[in-house]
Amino acid sequence: MDGGGDRFDVVVVGAGPAGAAAALAARRAGATVLLLDKASFPRDKPCGDGIAPHALDVARELGVTGLADGYVPVPALRLVGPGGRAVARRHARPAYTIPRMVFDHRLVEAALRAGAVLRRHAVHRVEDRGDHALVDGDIRAGAVVGADGAYSLVRRALGHEPNAPGHLALAIRGYAHAPGLAPEQRIVTTAAGWPAYAWAFPIGDGRANVGYGEVLRGQPLTRSHLLERLSALLPDVDTAGAAGLRAHHLPLSTRRPPPGRGRLLLAGDALSLINPFTGEGIFYAVLSGALAGAAATDPVAPAARYRAALRARLGRHLRHSRxxxxxxxxxxxxxxxxxxxxxxxxxxxxxxxxxxxxxxxxxxxxxxxxxxxxxxxxxxxxxxx
Structure with a gap:
């Protein structure tokens, strides 16, 4: 039976960009919101740190500005094809490279200013009880948004396994000293291990976020392999001296579970919203989180509302990206x-x-x-x- 613990209109599991955006959207609708995360903020998160202007657009719609303050916009992109041909052109709208240590913390702080409650807590069980949801036996919610990453507990509670090889990538990233790097995002694809690529995204402080990733095909990829490919594809960057090298999985949007059922919803990586062509996930996270947070305030059918909103906003794009x-x-x-x-x-x-x-x-x-x-x-x- 239900415990005698807290009650919130919306509980969000995971306080990354998807979770913080969900909290912001739910608060804008007047809901009481609890954000749960196993980590304390600020915290690092392995990622390419590329922030497209589209993510900032969604944040502004949620009433959040200043996420890119202090960071220099990156005006151009250089893309090298697997055959060696390159294109370097200016973005129609500049992008940013903002470490997740900073970006995620700013977004969480915005959610707290909006009235959400943040609690450090590792969630172990989520249940849909029909007229409400229950988290760890004693936190009652009108709906739960699972924004808890590639190995989401909420996703498992809905009966969906993590992405399998072929729809899951593995990448490693670190921060390299690169003061001479051109003010452009660089993506270098490679025929070896295809599809695979390395990246170098300048932050603006003499460092660059550098990394390498490839799609898993059923065979394990070693750390030494990832680092060897990173060094080979970025020979002009001191990748050997890179700090903070960490690996992470990327669940690609080519294999997504249903976005929710009943009072349980999924957003961001938990919904496998990683662009299969570029590995971009922050825009997807912020947008899906915002849509999930708004839908979670529906007292009758939050999952149905979320499915409709997600289909209307991203359906055609996701079909085209597939x-x-x-x-x-x-x-x-x-x-x-x-x-x-x-x-x-x-x-x-x-x-x-x-x-x-x-x-x-x-x-x-x-x-x-x-x-x-x-x-x-x-x-x-x-x-x-």
């Missing part, structure tokens, strides 16, 4: 996309929107990539003759 992930399994298509983006700013902008925001595969982009691919095949055939 198609893009399928196409990008062929390295020659990625090389063609890089060449097309190098020729045409519109293609570059569309690919950025697809990889960092909620964009789609536009007809113009598809035609441009197909044209480049056709010319490449023609040239290859001529050379072969």
């Amino acid at each position: 198609v893009a992930a399928s196409l990008s399994s062929q390295r020659w298509i990625v090389d063609a996309a890089v060449r097309a983006a190098d020729r045409d700013q519109r293609v570059f902008d569309a690919l950025i929107e697809l990889g960092l925001g909620d964009g789609r595969l536009t007809p113009h982009t598809l035609r441009s990539i197909a044209t480049v691919a056709a010319f490449s095949l023609h040239d290859h055939a001529k050379t072969a003759r």
Whole structure:
């Protein structure tokens, strides 16, 4: 039976970007909110630290500003295809590199200022009792938002296993001293271990967030392998001296569980919302958290409301990103996309929107990539003759 503990309209498990955004959205709807996290803040979180402007847009809609204060916008992106061809162009809107130690803490602090309660607590059990949910036997909630990461307890309570190989990536990241690094985000893809890439994202203080990741295919990846590939793909960066090297799993959006059932909802990594093409997850986390937090205040059918909101806001984009992930399994298509983006700013902008925001595969982009691919095949055939 229910214990005699606390009662809240909404309980959020996990206080990262998805959880903090859920708390903010629920508070804006007038709900009482409890945020639970096993860590104390500020805390580090292994991540590329890339913050797309789309995430800041959602935060502003939640009444939060100043998340990027003190950090220099990164105006450009350099993408190297698996065949070695590169494109370097300016972002339509600059991105940021903000360590999660800072970004997550600022977002949690905003949730607390809005009236949410934060408690350090490792959750062990979540139950849907029909007219309410119960957390660890004595915290009663109108709904629970699971924002507790790739190995979410709330996800398991809904009967869904973590992502399997093929839909799960492993990456390692650290902070390297790189004062001479160009003011651009750099992504270097590689044919070895495809799909796989290394990144270097300047923070603006002489350091860069550097990392390497690849999709798991059923075989274990060792730390030494990840570090060797990181060093090989970023030869001009002192990756050997990088501090804070930590590995983490990335549950890709190509295999998502249902977003919720009854009074239990999933957001962010718990919902496998990691872009399969770029590994971006912060925008997805903040957006899905905001949608889940608002839906969790529905006294009758929070999961149904959340499913509808998520479908309306991200449904078409997620279908397009899944198609893009399928196409990008062929390295020659990625090389063609890089060449097309190098020729045409519109293609570059569309690919950025697809990889960092909620964009789609536009007809113009598809035609441009197909044209480049056709010319490449023609040239290859001529050379072969």
